[in-house]
Amino acid sequence: MVRSMRRLVGASGIAALALALAGCGLTVPSDPDGTLETVSGGVLAVGVTPNPPFTETDDADDEEPSGTEVTLVESFAASIDAELSWTVGSEEDLVRQLEEGDLDLVIGGITEQTPWAAHAAPTRAYAQALQPDGSTTGVVMLTPMGENAFLAALEQHLDEAAP
Template sequence: MASRWAGIRRGGAAVVLLLLTGCGVSIPADPQGTLERVSGGELRVGISHQPPWTDITGSEAPSGIEVDLVEEFAGAIDAEVAWTPGGEEQLMMQLQEDQLDMIVGGFTDSSPWTSHAALTTPYVETKGLDGSTAKHVMATVMGENEFTTTLEQFLLDQDVRL
């Protein structure tokens, strides 16, 4: 009897998947259309100071490892980067209020901001002076899965070395 119900559930799941495919629903999706909006447009990026990942000192343009990665990603989707410097808390609030598309600032996968942002898959690991491993990520708007997976794929295709 249990195997009969399992077969019915699998069949039902297959029907739902076929219906969604037939309706033109793509997975992953961006409910707010972030990837579509920024491609060929403006990529709004929050940046906090965390050398060597990000450096926003002085009157010059931002620099650092993650700044270079964001600029390359923007080029890959034909977007112009609009940088917004600030503290992490301020930037996370702007991300939640849809004023930013992503944030960089040397975040790791142990970031306390997981309730405020979607964190990418780690794209590089570093070793601390104490021998601990840090897995570096970037923060994006929650629920904008197509944008996040496109960024993740870009990051994973890079050869980031320190």
């Protein structure tokens, strides 16, 4: 009986807290820096590092990148009514720009074993990549740390659109 009361009070308390937070205009997940709100109907700044077939870049400055991840990002941008701005570079440079707030997303066939996980928030693995030893590993995209609404929206899109 006491356990049942604790569960009831615990569940009621959580529900009351959720309602109180909703009344304050707080949403979960949220973006402390407002990434999803900023890019929706605006510009989604994407860093891309070459890694065929996920991402391919041309040496010509006027060429947009291509590849399977580029197609996914294009469909995500369309789903939030965002224009795309591409920046080509090394993973290290792009992650630095992501941390500084100059980019909203980094792509390039990045695996779930990425050393950049301490500097950026990886999505859930949405595809598999063949490794040199014949094994496979998950492929992720990198988003700014703490921008959970943006990450959740991107992951939902990847769940729906990824092959």
